[in-house]
Amino acid sequence: MTVQELPGAGASHRVTPPPAWRPRMEAAPLLPDPEPYRVLGTPAAEELDPALMRRYYAELVRGRRYNAQATALTKQGRLAVYPSTVGQEAAEIAAALVLEEQDWLFPSYRDTLAAVARGLDPVQALTLLRGDWHTGYDPREHRIAPLCTPLATQLPHAVGLAHAARLRGDEVVALAMVGDGGTSEGDFHEALNFAAVWQAPVVFLVQNNGFAISVPLAKQTAAPTLAHKAVGYGMPGRLVDGNDVAAMHEVLTEAVKRARTGGGPTLIEAVTYRMEAHTNADDATRYRTDAEVEAWKAHDPVQLLERELTARGILDEEGIREARDAAEAMAADLRERMNADPVTDPMDLFAHVYAEQTGRLREQAAMLRAELEAEGE
Known part of the structure; x- marks a missing residue:
């Protein structure tokens, strides 16, 4: 560090900081576009892959029907709670479809649709929300981390897994999903900082659906966009x-490729809207107007894609009917299996908590076993 005497000051003044203060890169290339990137309804749509878009359309239709059926199950008492992703299906499904088999998805509690789109049985995806298990599936088998109810705690886990995979030389990418409310949590900032310093192969996907329960984004942050936080x-x-x-497919594919090839993490903000209430326990009319919701219905992700594909001759009435029929079949199967009473064992409370049970956990299990045996007698 250079020390320079200021004229007439009679004391030293440090004017040249050490080189370590300098940023690792220029800020300009990291900045997001001023407006959300779009493809549908623009000249870029001329380059759409017909087969891929038909697949996405079928998944969107199935996702919309999945949301409707899960919401109905809460009204029938078969689910304790359901956080709907109606209006957010495009981001949910794209997050799943851009990943390769060896990659990992780290969802939040609202991202059951992303898990289903990745191949998880819809019943297993909803088991947590029914209250049967902490996680209704084997995370390692499906490469899907447990659905995370605490806000943003899955993000550092995603960074840790991705960093470990890179150290082993495995070509694994972790895609971590979080809502706009989760960006106000400390875990969000810690995860991004570690990921960038380690250049971990992680993609952070923020679904900005307008509200953290009842709190609008403007009351959470003064940043120009959440994407600006990446800089x-x-x-x-x-x-x-x-x-x-x-x-969504294009931006996520690019970010996943960048992570896989050593380019480090990316923060993506998907600007969307939560068309339904936070959960079935929420009254959304207390903090937003019907007119606001109606305005967003004109930007419905299912209709946006359907209009584009039919206008371009990529999708016809038969294709639409096939997608809806497949979605109805999925909903009927989900409804039938969720209406069957689950067989539960209270001792399962102690399963899958630790690889090896602690002494305290064994004591608690013994106490519960004794109580159950006493009740049986």
Whole structure:
């Protein structure tokens, strides 16, 4: 560090900091676009892959029907709670479809649809929300971390897994999903900082659906966008129309490829809207107007893609009917299996908590076993 005497000051003044203060990269390339990136309804849509878009359309239709059926199950008492993703299906499904088999998905509690789109049995995806198990599936088998109810705690886990995979030389990418409310949690900032410093192969997908329960985004942050937060950690920020499934696919595919090839993490903000209440226990009319919801219905992700594909001759009435029939079949199967009473064992409370049970856990299990035996007698 250079020390310079100021004229007439009679004391030293440090004017040249050490080189370590300098940023690792220029900020400009990391900044997101001023407006959300779009494909549908733009000239870029001319390059759409017909087969891929038909697949996305079928998944969107199935996702919408899945949301409707899960919501109905809460009204029938078969689910304790359900956080709907109606209006967010494009971001949910694209997050699943861009991953390869060896990659990991780290969902939040609202992202059961992403898990289903990745191949998880819909009944297993909903088991947590029914209250049967902490996690209704084997995370290692499906490469899907447990659905995370605490906000943003899955993000550091995603970074740790991705960093470990890179140290082993495995070509694994972790895609971590979080809502706009989760960006106000400390775990969000810690995860981004570690990921950028380690250049971990992680993609952070923020679904900005407008509200953290009843709190609008403007009351959470003064940042220009959530994507701008990436710059402070030294990673690219991307702002994308979260209801445009073609744009979501393109941006996520690019970020996953960048992570896999050693380019480090990316923060993506998908601008979308939560069309339904936070959960079935929430009264959304207390903090937003019907007119606001109606305005967003004109930007519905299913209709956006359907209009584009039919206008371009990629999708016809038969294709639409096939997608709806497949979605109805899925819903009927889900309804039938969820209406069967689950067989539960209270001792399962102690399973899968630790690889080896602690002494205290064994004591608690023995106490419960004794109580159950006494009740049986």
